[in-house]
Structures are given as structure tokens and as C-alpha cells.
Amino acid sequence: MIIVMPTKTSGEKSFISDHFGRCNFFYVYDSELKSGEVYINENKDGQGGVGIKSAEFILNKKADVLITPRVGEKALVVLQSTDIKVFASTDQIVKDLIVSYLNGELKELY
Amino acid sequence: MKQILVLSGKGGTGKTTVASAFIEISKARAYADCDVEAPNLHLVNKVMNKKSKPYYGMSKAFIVQEKCIECGLCQTNCRFDSIDFDGKYTINPYACEGCSVCKYVCPVDAIEMRQSINGEITIYRDKNIFSTAELNMGSGNSGKLVTEVKTQLKDNLTDEPLVIIDGSPGIGCPVIASISGVDLVLIVAEPSVSGISDMERIIQTAQKFRVKTAVCVNKYDTNISLSRKIETHILALNIDFLGMIPYDKKVIELINNGEPVTNVEFSVSFAIRDIYRKAIQMIED
Amino acid sequence: MQVAVLSGKGGTGKTLVSVNLSYLAKDSVYVDCDVEEPNGLLYYKLKDTAQEHVNVKIPVVNHEQCIGCKQCTEFCEFNALAYILEKVRVFKDLCHSCGGCKLVCPQNAITEFDRSIGKITSGFYNETEVFSGKMNVGIESGVPIIKELLKKVLNKKKDVFIDSPPGNGCSVMESISDADYCLLVAEPSIFGLHNLKMVYALVKVFNKNIGLVINKCNDDDIIKDFAKANKIKIVGEIPMDLELGRLNSNGEIVSKYSQYSWLFKDILNNVYKEVS
Numbered sequence: 001m002i003i004v005m006p007t008k009t010s011g012e013k014s015f016i017s018d019h020f021g022r023c024n025f026f027y028v029y030d031s032e033l034k035s036g037e038v039y040i041n042e043n044k045d046g047q048g049g050v051g052i053k054s055a056e057f058i059l060n061k062k063a064d065v066l067i068t069p070r071v072g073e074k075a076l077v078v079l080q081s082t083d084i085k086v087f088a089s090t091d092q093i094v095k096d097l098i099v100s101y102l103n104g105e106l107k108e109l110y
Numbered sequence: 111m112k113q114i115l116v117l118s119g120k121g122g123t124g125k126t127t128v129a130s131a132f133i134e135i136s137k138a139r140a141y142a143d144c145d146v147e148a149p150n151l152h153l154v155n156k157v158m159n160k161k162s163k164p165y166y167g168m169s170k171a172f173i174v175q176e177k178c179i180e181c182g183l184c185q186t187n188c189r190f191d192s193i194d195f196d197g198k199y200t201i202n203p204y205a206c207e208g209c210s211v212c213k214y215v216c217p218v219d220a221i222e223m224r225q226s227i228n229g230e231i232t233i234y235r236d237k238n239i240f241s242t243a244e245l246n247m248g249s250g251n252s253g254k255l256v257t258e259v260k261t262q263l264k265d266n267l268t269d270e271p272l273v274i275i276d277g278s279p280g281i282g283c284p285v286i287a288s289i290s291g292v293d294l295v296l297i298v299a300e301p302s303v304s305g306i307s308d309m310e311r312i313i314q315t316a317q318k319f320r321v322k323t324a325v326c327v328n329k330y331d332t333n334i335s336l337s338r339k340i341e342t343h344i345l346a347l348n349i350d351f352l353g354m355i356p357y358d359k360k361v362i363e364l365i366n367n368g369e370p371v372t373n374v375e376f377s378v379s380f381a382i383r384d385i386y387r388k389a390i391q392m393i394e395d
Numbered sequence: 396m397q398v399a400v401l402s403g404k405g406g407t408g409k410t411l412v413s414v415n416l417s418y419l420a421k422d423s424v425y426v427d428c429d430v431e432e433p434n435g436l437l438y439y440k441l442k443d444t445a446q447e448h449v450n451v452k453i454p455v456v457n458h459e460q461c462i463g464c465k466q467c468t469e470f471c472e473f474n475a476l477a478y479i480l481e482k483v484r485v486f487k488d489l490c491h492s493c494g495g496c497k498l499v500c501p502q503n504a505i506t507e508f509d510r511s512i513g514k515i516t517s518g519f520y521n522e523t524e525v526f527s528g529k530m531n532v533g534i535e536s537g538v539p540i541i542k543e544l545l546k547k548v549l550n551k552k553k554d555v556f557i558d559s560p561p562g563n564g565c566s567v568m569e570s571i572s573d574a575d576y577c578l579l580v581a582e583p584s585i586f587g588l589h590n591l592k593m594v595y596a597l598v599k600v601f602n603k604n605i606g607l608v609i610n611k612c613n614d615d616d617i618i619k620d621f622a623k624a625n626k627i628k629i630v631g632e633i634p635m636d637l638e639l640g641r642l643n644s645n646g647e648i649v650s651k652y653s654q655y656s657w658l659f660k661d662i663l664n665n666v667y668k669e670v671s
Contacts, residue, residue, distance in 0.1 A: 016163060018261070018264055018291075019261065022257070022261065033551060038537060043474070046473075046474050047167075047168050047208075047253075047254050047472070047473060047474075048253060048283075048473060048489050048535075049473060049474030049475060049477075049486055049489040050474060051530055052474055052477045052489075053474050053477065055477070055479065056468075056478060056479060057476045059479060070290075070291060073319065074488070074489070078477065078479050078484070081479065081480065082479070082480060095335065102519070118405075119432055120405060120406060120434075121404060121405005121407075121561040122404065122405045122406010122407060122484070122582075123405075123406060126586065132396050133634070145564050147562035147564045147593075148403055148404055148561070148562055148563065148589075148590045148593060150406075150586045150589060150590070153586065153589060168472070169472075187498070188495075189492060189493055189494055190403065204565075207491050207493065208472055209472055209473075209491060209493030209495055210470070210472055210495065211493050211494060211498060213472070214495060214498060214499065215498070245563075245564060247563045247564075247567075247593065247596060247597040247600065249564060249565065252564055253535065273660040278562070279405040279406075279432070279561050279562070280431040280432060280560070280561070280562070281431050281432065281530075282431050282530070282534070282535055282536060282537065283535040283536065286533075286535065287439055292509055297427055300406075300644075301644060302643065302644030302645070302646075303434070303644065303645065303646035304410065304432075304437055304644075304646075305547070305644070307432070307433075307434060307437060308432040308434070311431075311432060312652035313534055314532045315532055315533065318532065318533055324495075325632040328483060332640055332641060332644060333641055333644045333645065336644065338581075359613070359635075362584050362613075362615075363471040365583050365584060365585065365586065366615070366617075368585070381627075
């Protein structure tokens with residue numbers, strides 16, 4: 001499955017961003033290939049609706065799971081119309097967060 | 111880390127007075143002023159070590175005169191009346207919304223979208239962290255700047271348990287932007303028909319975003335019967351009513367001296383301390 | 396003449412001044428442009444009113460005609476369009492109604508419908524014609540409503556008093572765009588001065604004639620000193636008066652009372668003098 005996280009810096013040692021819409025990077029992890037890729041968030045400086053753009057992005061990456069601290073109102077509407085499951089992130093780096101998720105330790109965000 | 115946002119709907123009810131008192135009582139080491147159109151908190155809660163940088167808002171259209179063939183298609187298609195012709199076609203940067211339709215319709219590619227400086231964002235850092243910003247006049251979309259003020263604050267935090275945010279009047283985008291992610295919205299109401307009407311609308315706005323909300327009344331003794339009406343009404347809505355603060359001209363004197371009102375022990379500071387205690391109780395639950 | 400009453404800081408007395416001046420002026424118009432938090436109708440309690448919606452154009456996508464080229468979602472500067480699950484979705488609250496998506500669509504798959512973002516209430520109070528704009532909760536900007544309000548008074552041969560919003564953003568700028576004279580209201584405190592400076596800078600950029608009313612006056616000269624230093628004409632001083640405050644807080648037009656009407660009559664006369 002594909003797991004996506006909005007991150008502050010790039011790479012698996014990064015902490016999760018506080019913002020889904022205005023994060024600096026996305027970390028896209030493939031649990032079957034056991035590898036991840038980093039993408040720059042090109043929409044982070046938009047005036048508004050950046051969460052929607054992030055949702056659009058993760059849909060394009062065929063995400064199954066999103067791990068984030070929160071989701072804005074409009075992005076929430078988008079995500080709820082899809083099959084993507086959203087989990088609440090904890091204060092860990094990407095690497096450890098993935099492990100926590102796979103161990104079933106994370107709670108769903110809504 | 112918990113965040114309390116102080117809002118009011120109507121201007122002049124005492125948001126900044128209450129926010130600055132909360133900062134002093136809690137000894138909060140991190141706070142922000144999200145009233146980017148008319149920031150005032152820095153006049154009371156002073157911090158040293160200021161660092162400012164320009165804020166680039168949206169891009170605005172600009173006509174490159176040498177390329178322009180004066181066909182007027184830009185003006186015809188602009189929905190915001192922002193293109194004038196006085197001998198040549200020019201774009202009024204105050205009216206331009208940055209939609210780029212003019213650039214799209216221009217047959218000779220004479221229009222560019224250029225980033226403009228819409229304001230300034232500032233961080234103060236000594237033993238406290240204070241994030242604030244000022245929007246240049248006539249700028250729109252203060253919501254994005256408000257979000258940057260909050261992000262800037264968060265990026266500079268280490269282990270501060272409590273953040274106090276002074277919000278802006280109204281119910282539009284800067285207010286909406288300030289609400290996201292806070293643990294409590296404290297509405298400071300004033301006992302006047304205007305104050306009540308504005309309070310209703312800010313309550314509706316906060317509730318739309320499903321944030322914990324509480325109300326207090328400031329300058330309550332300027333109209334006791336309206337103050338009581340507000341209390342009854344708020345309780346009937348099942349919203350927490352945290353208390354009433356009396357009017358005292360000593361408040362202006364203290365604020366003018368750049369002091370939070372809680373620096374002096376009098377009726378106003380007692381009332382605010384009580385409201386503060388109850389607010390903290392709400393976010394700890 | 397068209398007089399815009401503005402202040403920068405909220406709660407200084409814009410509505411107090413604009414309501415009372417328009418009440419005293421003969422054959423006048425009062426326009427409440429503070430569409431986020433309108434208060435004028437609390438004083439001008441109208442008996443018969445007309446209401447109309449203010450609409451903005453929002454795109455609608457015909458999904459059958461849409462080929463998923465995403466030109467519209469990429470064009471939109473406001474991120475109001477997104478391509479989600481094989482369909483173009485429109486986010487109405489983000490849309491600025493620029494019409495761009497409709498222009499770029501190669502399939503003509505986008506049309507527009509009217510969405511109400513607020514309303515304008517109008518009526519008469521004695522001789523004063525009253526217009527009040529009110530924005531719906533959750534809408535980001537009331538500027539289109541202000542534009543509509545100003546259109547209504549554009550060619551009137553009456554004295555128009557504009558009650559502007561607080562702040563110095565695009566709503567304020569829109570409200571003063573047709574004004575001949577800007578009447579600034581300030582209160583004597585450091586917040587009052589700080590915000591007066593900001594709004595003063597705004598009106599100067601637009602080359603407006605300026606006058607100043609100091610409200611909630613005490614013995615603090617902080618505003619007077621600023622006015623003197625910048626050669627701004629003070630056209631009125633309203634003292635800090637608890638009874639005036641109480642009457643006003645109850646939604647009463649204080650100029651109905653003889654002990655206060657002279658105060659606002661003086662201000663009105665000074666404004667007439669300044670404008671001519």
C-alpha cells in the first residue's frame with residue numbers, strides 16, 4: 001500500500017509538518033517495495049485552498065493512507081469522498097511513524 | 111502545546127487588552143498578533159530582538175508597455191475593474207485580484223504576473239517568542255498572512271505549553287485563518303446592540319469550524335441590562351460564559367503606558383484573572 | 396458630496412458618527428459598508444424594507460463534456476478547482492469569480508451560476524435613505540457587496556455618508572473609492588493613534604480630502620498632537636460621556652437628544668465647510 005506523509009524536511013528522518021496544505025515536502029512510501037520517495041510541495045505558497053491541492057497530489061500518487069496531524073475543512077471534504085484512510089500522526093520521524101502505523105498503533109483522524 | 115485565540119466580531123471590545131493580560135498572567139512565552147490589518151499587541155507586550163521580512167502576497171498583473179498594442183481585450187475581460195486607460199492601459203495594483211485572465215487573453219503576451227510585497231512579517235525573540243505581521247494598505251487576502259504568522263510562531267517554538275493569539279475583528283478570511291488548529295476561542299463581547307449583533311456572527315463563524323468557544327463580557331457596567339441579556343443568551347446556547355469585566359478608565363492609562371492591565375491589582379485585573387482560570391480549565395478538560 | 400467615515404481601529408465610533416451625521420443632514424443617504432459586521436440598522440430601525448441578494452458567478456462543470464484536460468484546475472490561481480476522482484470539483488468559497496476557467500476550457504464545458512454571498516437591505520428612515528450590506532457567514536470577502544452598495548448611490552444628488560469597515564484592507568479601500576471626503580474617527584490611546592496612522596496613510600495614497608473626529612475625548616492630546624503635526628483638520632471632538640455611551644449602546648440615535656444634537660450638527664457644518 002501507499003502511505004503519504006506531509007513533512008518539514010526531506011527524507012525518512014524528517015518530522016511531520018503541522019500543515020497538510022503548506023508542508024514543504026511529501027514523503028510517499030510504498031510498503032511492498034519498502035521504499036519511499038520525496039516530492040516538493042509545489043502548492044505551498046498558494047493563497048488558499050492549498051489543502052485541496054495536497055489532496056489532489058496524494059490522489060495522483062494513488063495513496064491508500066495519509067498520516068497527518070490535521071486536515072483543513074476543504075481538504076477534509078475531498079478526502080472523505082475518496083477511499084483514503086487518514087490517521088493522526090504522533091511526534092515521531094517518518095521512519096518511526098511508518099512502523100507505528102504498520103503496528104496498528106495510530107488512531108484514525110476522523 | 112495549547113492555543114487560545116481571542117476574538118470579538120466587533121472591533122474595540124478589548125481583545126488586545128484581554129490577550130495581553132492573559133499573556134502576563136500565564137507568563138506565556140509564545141504569542142502572536144493575527145490582527146494583521148491593524149496589529150496592536152506589540153504596543154503592550156514588548157519583546158526585543160526584532161527580525162522582519164517582506165511578505166509577498168499574491169502576484170499581480172503588470173502590462174509591459176512596449177509590447178502592448180492597445181487592443182483593450184484585457185480591460186474587457188477583467189471582472190474587477192482594475193484596468194484603466196488614460197493614454198495607455200495600466201493595471202491598478204490595488205484593485206487587481208491576480209486572477210491572470212488578462213494575461214491569458216492578451217494576444218501579444220504583453221502581461222506578466224509579478225509578485226508584490228503586500229506587507230511585512232516580524233518575529234521577536236528573546237525570552238519570549240512573538241510573531242506578528244502588518245499588511246500593507248489595500249491588500250487583500252490577509253488569511254494567508256495570518257497563516258504565516260501562526261506558522262512562523264510554531265516554527266520557533268520549543269516546549270512552550272501555552273500560546274495566546276490576539277485575533278482580528280470581523281468574520282472574514284483573516285479570522286477564519288486564525289481559528290484553524292486552536293484549542294479555544296474566547297470571544298470578548300461588549301454590552302451594546304452592535305456588540306451583541308457582532309458577537310452572534312463571530313459565534314456562528316467559530317461554531318462552523320467546530321472549535322471550543324467561550325464568551326466573556328467587557329465593560330459590563332456601561333450597560334448592565336444588556337450584559338445580563340448576553341449572559342442569559344450565551345448560557346441558553348450551551349456555550350461557556352466565563353465572566354464579566356468592569357469598565358475602568360485606568361485601563362486606557364495602563365495600555366497607553368504599554369502595560370498589561372494585570373500589572374495593577376484592581377477590579378479589572380481580578381475579573382480577567384478569574385476568566386483566565388476558567389479558560390485554562392476548559393482547555394485542560 | 397460623498398463622505399466616507401473610517402477609522403482603522405474597530406470600535407472608535409464610525410457608526411456613531413455616520414449614523415448621526417446622516418440623521419441630521421437633510422435629504423441624505425446612509426450606506427453601511429461594514430458588511431462583515433453591519434450595525435447601521437440597529438440605529439436606523441426601518442419599518443418597510445426591500446431586500447436583494449448580492450450574487451457572484453461560480454463555475455459549474457458539465458462532466459459529460461469535460462475531457463479531463465485539467466486546464467481549468469491548473470489555470471485557477473485560487474485553487475478553487477481540483478481534479479479529484481476523475482471529475483473537476485469546484486470549491487465555491489475559494490472562487491474569486493474571475494471567469495478564467497470558463498475561458499480556458501477547450502470543450503466549453505464550464506458555465507456559471509449565481510451564488511448569493513449576502514444581501515442588501517434598503518429603506519427610508521424619515522428623510523434618510525438607508526442601505527445596509529450584510530455578508531453571509533463563512534464567505535471570505537465582502538468586496539462584491541460593497542461594490543453593489545456603491546453602485547446604488549453613484550448618481551444620487553444627495554449627501555451620502557459611508558460607514559466603512561474597520562482595518563485598512565481591500566474592503567476599506569473599496570468603501571472609500573468614490574468618496575469626496577474621508578472623515579477619520581480616532582480615540583485618544585496608543586492603539587487609537589497607531590491605527591489612525593495606518594488609515595491616514597491609506598487615504599493619503601488615494602489623495603482624498605481628510606478631516607478628523609476625536610471620539611471618547613479626555614485630556615490626552617495624543618491624537619491632537621498627531622493632527623497638528625500632519626496638518627489634519629479636526630472637525631469635531633466627542634467627549635467621553637457615559638450617558639452618550641449608554642444611549643448609543645442601546646441602539647439610540649443620540650442626536651435625537653438636544654444635549655447631543657448640537658455636537659453632531661457642529662461636525663456636520665464643519666464637514667460642509669471643508670467640502671465646499
